[in-house]
Amino acid sequence: MTEMKFILSISFALFFIGAYGFLTRRNMITMLMAVELMLNAVNINFVVFNKYLFADKMDGLFFSIFITTIAAAEAAVAIAIIINLYRKFKSIDEDDIDTLRW
Amino acid sequence: MTKTKMNNYSYISFVLIIPLMVFLITGLFGKKLPALSGILGTVGMLIAACLSYFAAYNYFMVGGRVDGLYPTVIAFKQTWLQFSPSLTIDIGIMLDPISVMMLVVVTTVSFMVHLYSIGYMHGEERYSTYYAFLSLFSFSMLGLVISTNIFQMYMFWELVGVSSFLLVGFYYNKPSAVAAAKKAFIVTRFADLGFLAGILILSFYSESLDFQTIIHRMMDSNSPIFMNANAASFMGVSALTWALCLIFIGGAGKSAMFPLHIWLPDAMEGPTPVSALIHAATMVVAGVFLVARLFPVYMQIPAAHDLVMYVGAFSAFFAAVIACTQTDIKRVLAYSTMSQIGYMMFALGVSGYWGHGGLGFSASMFHLFTHAMFKALLFLGAGAVIHYVHSNEMGDMGGLRKKMPVTNAVFLIACLAISGVPPLSGFFSKEEILTAAFENNKIIYAVGLVTACLTAFYMFRLYLTIFWNKPFPLSEGGGHEVPGDVHHSEAPMTMKLPLLILAIATLVAGFIPFSMYVSADGTAFESEFHIIPALVAVTAGLIGIFTAVFLYAKKNDKPEMISAALGGLYRSAYRKFYVDELYLFITKKIIFNFISTPAAWIDKNVVDGMMNLIADVTGNLSESAKTLQSGKISSYVMWFFAAAIVLSMMIVYVF
Numbered sequence: 001m002t003e004m005k006f007i008l009s010i011s012f013a014l015f016f017i018g019a020y021g022f023l024t025r026r027n028m029i030t031m032l033m034a035v036e037l038m039l040n041a042v043n044i045n046f047v048v049f050n051k052y053l054f055a056d057k058m059d060g061l062f063f064s065i066f067i068t069t070i071a072a073a074e075a076a077v078a079i080a081i082i083i084n085l086y087r088k089f090k091s092i093d094e095d096d097i098d099t100l101r102w
Numbered sequence: 103m104t105k106t107k108m109n110n111y112s113y114i115s116f117v118l119i120i121p122l123m124v125f126l127i128t129g130l131f132g133k134k135l136p137a138l139s140g141i142l143g144t145v146g147m148l149i150a151a152c153l154s155y156f157a158a159y160n161y162f163m164v165g166g167r168v169d170g171l172y173p174t175v176i177a178f179k180q181t182w183l184q185f186s187p188s189l190t191i192d193i194g195i196m197l198d199p200i201s202v203m204m205l206v207v208v209t210t211v212s213f214m215v216h217l218y219s220i221g222y223m224h225g226e227e228r229y230s231t232y233y234a235f236l237s238l239f240s241f242s243m244l245g246l247v248i249s250t251n252i253f254q255m256y257m258f259w260e261l262v263g264v265s266s267f268l269l270v271g272f273y274y275n276k277p278s279a280v281a282a283a284k285k286a287f288i289v290t291r292f293a294d295l296g297f298l299a300g301i302l303i304l305s306f307y308s309e310s311l312d313f314q315t316i317i318h319r320m321m322d323s324n325s326p327i328f329m330n331a332n333a334a335s336f337m338g339v340s341a342l343t344w345a346l347c348l349i350f351i352g353g354a355g356k357s358a359m360f361p362l363h364i365w366l367p368d369a370m371e372g373p374t375p376v377s378a379l380i381h382a383a384t385m386v387v388a389g390v391f392l393v394a395r396l397f398p399v400y401m402q403i404p405a406a407h408d409l410v411m412y413v414g415a416f417s418a419f420f421a422a423v424i425a426c427t428q429t430d431i432k433r434v435l436a437y438s439t440m441s442q443i444g445y446m447m448f449a450l451g452v453s454g455y456w457g458h459g460g461l462g463f464s465a466s467m468f469h470l471f472t473h474a475m476f477k478a479l480l481f482l483g484a485g486a487v488i489h490y491v492h493s494n495e496m497g498d499m500g501g502l503r504k505k506m507p508v509t510n511a512v513f514l515i516a517c518l519a520i521s522g523v524p525p526l527s528g529f530f531s532k533e534e535i536l537t538a539a540f541e542n543n544k545i546i547y548a549v550g551l552v553t554a555c556l557t558a559f560y561m562f563r564l565y566l567t568i569f570w571n572k573p574f575p576l577s578e579g580g581g582h583e584v585p586g587d588v589h590h591s592e593a594p595m596t597m598k599l600p601l602l603i604l605a606i607a608t609l610v611a612g613f614i615p616f617s618m619y620v621s622a623d624g625t626a627f628e629s630e631f632h633i634i635p636a637l638v639a640v641t642a643g644l645i646g647i648f649t650a651v652f653l654y655a656k657k658n659d660k661p662e663m664i665s666a667a668l669g670g671l672y673r674s675a676y677r678k679f680y681v682d683e684l685y686l687f688i689t690k691k692i693i694f695n696f697i698s699t700p701a702a703w704i705d706k707n708v709v710d711g712m713m714n715l716i717a718d719v720t721g722n723l724s725e726s727a728k729t730l731q732s733g734k735i736s737s738y739v740m741w742f743f744a745a746a747i748v749l750s751m752m753i754v755y756v757f
Binding site for chain 2: 019023031094095097098101
């Protein structure tokens with residue numbers, strides 16, 4: 001169990017590093033990277049819980065594989081969006097892109 | 103009566119459909135063919151009149167009595183709204199003696215007025231609109247009289263009110279006409295509130311809106327429905343009495359009974375043929391017709407029945423006194439109409455129900471019939487005079503008998519008829535009314551007799567002032583030249599012809615043995631001719647006539663002396679006993695100040711204020727809520743995380 005707690009505290013740290021990065025950075029690429037960090041923290045959680053609590057099942061592992069796949073696709077889409085935003089606003093600074101509001 | 107024979111009357115619906123079609127055609131397309139609309143309306147009314155005569159002939163002569171009674175024929179009936187299996191609103195056509203008689207009266211007078219208006223309204227800018235309104239009125243009035251159902255009657259009753267409003271306010275650029283139209287509409291509408299309440303009470307207790315069913319259920323004093331309606335009481339008066347009194351208020355409003363009469367004299371602002379049609383012959387007798395229609399129910403409630411009698415008698419006398427002092431010829435005729443309708447009302451009030459006891463009822467219907475003819479004649483004659491002189495004031499007239507021989511003759515006939523001089527129609531009907539009153543209530547009889555005397559007096563005052571008195575034109579002393587004799591002759595043929603036809607009707611209508619056809623319970627009876635009451639009535643009329651001849655045949659100063667001698671009485675009668683002022687005082691000073699002003703304040707400050715408050719709060723809330731959507735992702739994420747943390751805290755520590 002101490003092993004599990006140890007790994008969980010890594011994923012905890014990873015998640016909040018991602019959150020911190022997402023909140024403090026203004027560069028969209030950096031924010032995307034921060035999101036990936038958070039996703040991976042979740043992945044770690046899945047794997048850890050599967051391994052230590054339900055060792056006879058494979059669900060958690062499958063989830064982590066799915067998330068990795070989707071994260072790759074998502075990154076492609078997000079970068080495409082960012083490129084389009086850059087074309088329109090000549091910037092990828094999140095502060096400059098605030099037209100989606102009332 | 104067999105089934106096939108009953109269906110024979112379905113052509114009556116054309117009597118209604120034709121005016122409605124004429125209204126639609128002239129109303130929609132009249133502007134393109136202005137000359138045609140008059141002819142179209144007149145021809146349409148002629149056909150309707152012929153159909154009514156045919157129906158009357160069939161009903162009284164061919165169909166005849168069944169078991170000694172004229173049957174009530176439902177020519178057509180269609181359920182329109184069904185509230186419950188027993189309570190429905192139907193649209194239908196009911197024929198019984200009074201509705202057949204009213205069909206004849208309405209179509210005849212309406213046809214005469216249509217014909218007359220071709221000449222009278224010639225060159226009018228809104229000529230086709232006028233005819234459209236006239237047809238609308240005819241349609242509504244015909245619908246009113248053939249109603250099978252009290253609610254159908256109410257709808258047509260309102261339609262009649264609307265068309266009256268439109269026609270009174272026909273000269274809409276004249277402020278007085280607009281005011282008169284509004285007054286007529288508001289006063290009758292106010293009375294109709296009573297009518298509606300009465301209908302609701304009556305139909306609530308009798309569980310039906312159908313005339314026949316109501317009458318059938320209410321006739322039997324021992325039936326549970328009647329007992330229930332009579333037992334339920336409000337403020338010490340039974341529900342049925344309330345219902346009948348409220349319905350009578352509606353009738354009194356339309357029929358210009360005191361104290362709801364104030365609109366009728368002002369309604370004379372409309373074109374004169376309209377006054378002849380609506381405010382003399384047809385619409386104003388709707389109240390009488392309504393009471394006659396529900397007469398068996400009124401018989402059951404003596405209090406409501408007496409109310410009809412006293413209101414009628416008082417109105418008859420009151421209006422006659424005012425008519426003696428008015429100087430506008432149409433206003434004299436208006437008060438005379440009110441007085442004669444009062445006659446019809448109190449005749450209903452003194453009437454019994456069975457057999458000869460129903461003399462008052464027959465007499466009332468008879469007087470309605472003859473009055474429609476001679477009063478329409480008087481109005482149309484007055485219209486011819488106004489057309490000629492271009493003035494309504496008696497002072498501008500005089501000595502017109504040479505200039506207008508036809509009008510003079512027919513006017514004289516009508517005046518003699520209304521004064522009750524034999525053998526003209528008014529004599530017979532008025533004599534029957536007075537006989538009925540004499541047999542039932544001596545006080546009412548006395549009032550009726552005095553009114554008859556006053557009627558003769560003011561009618562001949564009117565007649566003599568117009569056609570005799572002083573020479574025409576009034577070049578000297580009259581103050582201003584009246585250009586009557588310069589540019590036109592008496593009246594075009596289209597105006598003279600209706601006058602002549604109505605004059606003939608006035609001459610012969612009295613010989614119809616009315617009580618053989620129209621009676622309260624449907625049985626026929628001979629109205630015996632009593633020589634003594636007839637002599638008394640005629641004497642009363644003659645006294646009035648001779649007084650008028652003495653005062654007005656030649657221009658002299660006796661009328662002024664008498665009016666000066668009467669002083670306050672004359673002045674208050676001239677001012678119509680200050681009823682208008684009283685109404686103005688009540689509405690302007692009391693209702694406006696103590697009800698309307700506070701109501702307006704509450705509306706402006708409380709009701710509107712509440713709405714404004716709600717709107718302001720919502721606006722402010724949304725104003726602050728919309729700043730949340732800033733378009734900055736980081737702030738959204740901040741909120742998201744904060745909420746997620748709070749929620750997980752709650753899940754962990756609270757639940």
